[in-house]
Amino acid sequence: MSLKTLYKLFFACGVLIIINQCTTQKVNQSSSSKLYKKANTDLAANYCIYHVNDSVSQLFYNISNESLIYKKTDTSNYFYSFVKIYLQINTEENLNNQLDTASLIIRDKQTNVLIKNLKGSILFNLKKGKNYFVNVNVFDFNKRSQYTHSMYADKTNPNHRQNFLITNSDNEVYYTNYFKPNETVYISSQLNTEKLFNVDYFKSKFKLAPPPFSTEPMQRFNYKPDSVFSVYSKNDKIELSLPNTGFYHLKTDEKTRDGVTFYIYEPSFPKIKDAEQMILSTRYIMAKREFDNCINATDKKASIDKFWLDIGGSNERAMELLKKYYARVQEANKTFTSFQEGWKTDRGMIYIVFGAPNTVTKLKNGEIWTFGEAGTPNSTEFAFTKVINPFTDNDFYLERGEVLKMPWYQAVDTWRQGRIYLDN
Numbered sequence: 001m002s003l004k005t006l007y008k009l010f011f012a013c014g015v016l017i018i019i020n021q022c023t024t025q026k027v028n029q030s031s032s033s034k035l036y037k038k039a040n041t042d043l044a045a046n047y048c049i050y051h052v053n054d055s056v057s058q059l060f061y062n063i064s065n066e067s068l069i070y071k072k073t074d075t076s077n078y079f080y081s082f083v084k085i086y087l088q089i090n091t092e093e094n095l096n097n098q099l100d101t102a103s104l105i106i107r108d109k110q111t112n113v114l115i116k117n118l119k120g121s122i123l124f125n126l127k128k129g130k131n132y133f134v135n136v137n138v139f140d141f142n143k144r145s146q147y148t149h150s151m152y153a154d155k156t157n158p159n160h161r162q163n164f165l166i167t168n169s170d171n172e173v174y175y176t177n178y179f180k181p182n183e184t185v186y187i188s189s190q191l192n193t194e195k196l197f198n199v200d201y202f203k204s205k206f207k208l209a210p211p212p213f214s215t216e217p218m219q220r221f222n223y224k225p226d227s228v229f230s231v232y233s234k235n236d237k238i239e240l241s242l243p244n245t246g247f248y249h250l251k252t253d254e255k256t257r258d259g260v261t262f263y264i265y266e267p268s269f270p271k272i273k274d275a276e277q278m279i280l281s282t283r284y285i286m287a288k289r290e291f292d293n294c295i296n297a298t299d300k301k302a303s304i305d306k307f308w309l310d311i312g313g314s315n316e317r318a319m320e321l322l323k324k325y326y327a328r329v330q331e332a333n334k335t336f337t338s339f340q341e342g343w344k345t346d347r348g349m350i351y352i353v354f355g356a357p358n359t360v361t362k363l364k365n366g367e368i369w370t371f372g373e374a375g376t377p378n379s380t381e382f383a384f385t386k387v388i389n390p391f392t393d394n395d396f397y398l399e400r401g402e403v404l405k406m407p408w409y410q411a412v413d414t415w416r417q418g419r420i421y422l423d424n
Helices: 005-026 275-281 287-297 301-311 315-336 346-354 402-416
Strands: 029-032 045-052 056-064 081-092 098-106 117-125 131-140 145-154 163-169 183-188 194-204 227-236 237-242 248-252 261-264 361-362 365-371 380-385 395-399
Touching: 045 131, 045 315, 056 081, 081 117, 081 183, 117 194, 117 237, 117 301, 183 261, 194 261, 237 248, 237 261, 237 275, 275 315, 287 301, 301 315, 315 346, 346 365, 346 380, 380 402
Parallel strands: none
Antiparallel strands: 029 361, 045 056, 056 117, 081 098, 081 131, 131 145, 163 183, 183 237, 194 227, 194 248, 227 237, 248 261, 361 365, 365 380, 380 395
């Protein structure tokens, strides 16, 4: 076969592959204008998925009633919530292929409506051998509001975190994978009944995300732990102490890196409480000289306050900017934390500086964030690729490029002119 013929064959195969990938990508997506928006995050709610066995899974929920509306429905003295949780289960291969649904009505009754958390769980069918995408929709019928949360469900790997239920000493479920120093957790699993588990401890700290136009290569993680120890299952539960900041990775099998990871951050996390944390998380909109002056200042609080006052122009405006910015930092920590704090991640960086996107398109292996109306000259897209990571399902890498330099500087300049970029 001649080189010319061989080249034509390779070219034809390449075209077919590209066409096939584009076609698959177009079908295998779902879009939402709600995800990450402020109106969607008004509902303080946490969820976690636990795989009970090979065919049944369980969604645990914890919803604060603070943003719910209670109404009287009869002549009694009782006020009722009227909330529906509706699950939509799709395959990861085709996000538009709805396999199953499950739902639950919550009717909380109170005479004097007090702030409380509504807790419970929903069982739903999920067969092993595939990855799934679960949409959690919460409808508050009294308020006429809907809130949406998206979750991945991994039913392919018996060592995955979702095969373990994490509780405290009172048997209350933990919904996040970040903890405070010196906490003790209890781990149970109906699919993993080993008696001995090894735990790797990492005290690594990671740099914040580089700008979206940076040519800096993606951070590579060194899997060598700083220490290793073993824990034993007793009465079908593992008791694990988490004394130090960093993260602990519990494994069922030394042949795999997969397992359950526990991230230990400052006691205030996900909130930003002290001046040094404020300075570090403001690096995205600071010049290097400003950042160095703040972080090396004797009085860090006075230094960061002066930064905001200088760009705000008045105490009132500076306070508004400061509150909005650090509210985004906190939300980034709650939503995008992986093996590093959410504000340091690629998605966290874009969320903090740009705000919530107009549209989030979920793909099998990533997300596309669109700011502005899609397809118009003034719109900006950020493409995030999901990274295969044994510590988390929440690690996404931004596809960087020179085309993102101008939108980035425009957003940063907006903040530095004393205006909030996309207050949504």
